[in-house]
Amino acid sequence: MPLKGLKVRIYPNKKQKLFIQCNFGYTRFVWNQMLAMLIERHKNNPDAPFLNAYALNNLLPALKKEYPWLKEAESTSLQITNHDLVEAFKKFFKQKHGFPKFKSKKFLKQSYQCKCVNQNIRQAATNSIQLPKLGMLRFRSGKPIPGTVKSVTIRKTFTGNYDAVLLVEDENQVFTKTGNTIGLDFGVSDLLIGSDEQKIPSIRFDKKLSKKLHHWEKRLARRRLQAQKAIAWDRHNHVLQPRQLANFKNVQKAKLMVAKVHEKIAHQRQNYLHQITTKLVKNYDRIVIEDLKTKNMMRNHKLARAIANQAWREIRRMLTYKCAWYGKEFVVVNPYKTSQICSNCGHDDGKHGLGVREWTCPQCTTHHDRDVNAAKNILTLGLGQALVKEL
Ligand SMILES: [Zn+2]
Structure with a gap:
């Protein structure tokens, strides 16, 4: 490049x-x-x-x-x-x-x-x-x-x-206009769900490297313990200059390796998000996402959820500057009721619990994938906002 x-x-x-x-x-x-x-x-x-x-x-x-x-x-x-x-x-x-x-x-x-x-x-x-x-x-x-x-x-x-x-x-500075628009819903097992029904999976890079991480974390814990014993021994025997943790090369090595694995995980995640966002900006002229503030209210202590949260924020950050950089439009909408309104006829079906992955609209009998329906609503909201802006 x-x-x-x-x-x-x-x-x-x-x-x-x-x-x-x-x-x-x-x-x-x-x-x-x-x-x-x-x-x-x-x-x-x-x-x-x-x-x-x-x-x-x-x-x-x-x-x-x-x-x-x-x-x-x-x-x-x-x-x-x-x-x-x-x-x-x-x-x-x-x-x-x-x-x-x-x-x-x-x-x-x-x-x-x-x-x-x-x-x-x-x-x-x-x-x-x-x-x-x-x-x-x-x-x-x-x-x-x-x-x-x-x-x-x-x-x-x-x-x-x-x-x-x-x-x-210099990644091809001018992405040509495609005339396409997309709404995106953020998910956990699927990181992104598009209004065009495409699903982009979450990849658990931490799981892929967990063996290696565990290997070094175990060594670090053990070596640190041994070092601490040695330091205590020095103190107890009134050695003039008791050893410090920094003197133990094998502890430092293990510490470095743990940090390196963490770094690698972060790097892989970042690369993946770059790939996703660049592709989106390349293929769509207008990208609509939901505002995350409301979504974040749903606190969940599960690791998968925490990782997804972080990824969403990063995706938003990347889309913001990439859309500006490549002259595409980026719209953020309030996701109010996006998961309960039928994207086909506008019927409000009431709240759907998180467990409800699919539902059928009683009014127009359209069968919905929960996330795709939300993404479609997000797109509609985004297009509406753009219309208001153009008027
Ligand atoms: Zn309907």
Whole structure:
């Protein structure tokens, strides 16, 4: 997919400015250290093969050990620095460019780039953006930022302003008009039910990875317990410096693995929702959903319900910006009585309990799938609202 750059002006606060300034220093330091090392290496052994970015990245942990403050740095920005250095050498080898230079603090225009991992670069609200290590930042928005941000370059301009250049995936910017409309009802086992009778299933990614998660959670619990015993033993025997939990590598490893599985689950969910919403925006010009506030009133402590709740909110968020981004219309309606009114003749059949999946309208004898009927009503409401707007 082609990538395009999107520049936004950001307004870091004092603390964030300080971090940005420090990170400029960290990346500059890594560049200069690696450059010096490569020159030295060549001097000592001119026949030694040139190191690639991967090899340079493998040297980062050692560098961090020697200069512990380097651990503060946004880690992907250091990897990108290595990559850039290798690219600079490649250009030099091809005689397209001069020998890579050491970087000076005095250079006014400063920048660093970081990769997007696990959604750590995203628009949080109309005027705030989340960036790696910086957290929430105020920014000036023209257009909504699409969900698929690959990386961000943070720059300080000559004038002391701050810009973020976002590299975004350019998914065919203009989705052609299809003339189609759809109403969507949110469900639990079927995540979405369309007024055109399509059903999009909920996928329990947590269940798919539950074995792996359980495996590491068990290990974590056991290792933590053993570590705590060891720490208690130290204390009891008045060891001068009792061990800390952080000293137990196997505990940290298990903790990391648990976090990784959780991350993977979240990632898979997010990907799935992106696929669904992009497809919807591509295929329909007007998408109508029900307002979730009323639906959320039905409290339920079941996990499936909680996961569905979260997915609905995320779908709404994605549809909002994707419809804006691709020039489609997004309508939210009040779902009042949508599950009890017959979408065919308008007869109010009274409240249907959650257990009633199908029913027949006594007036027009249409047999209804509960959710599809609701979706049809949601669409009708949405079309009505659009009409009112057009009048
Ligand atoms: Zn009817």
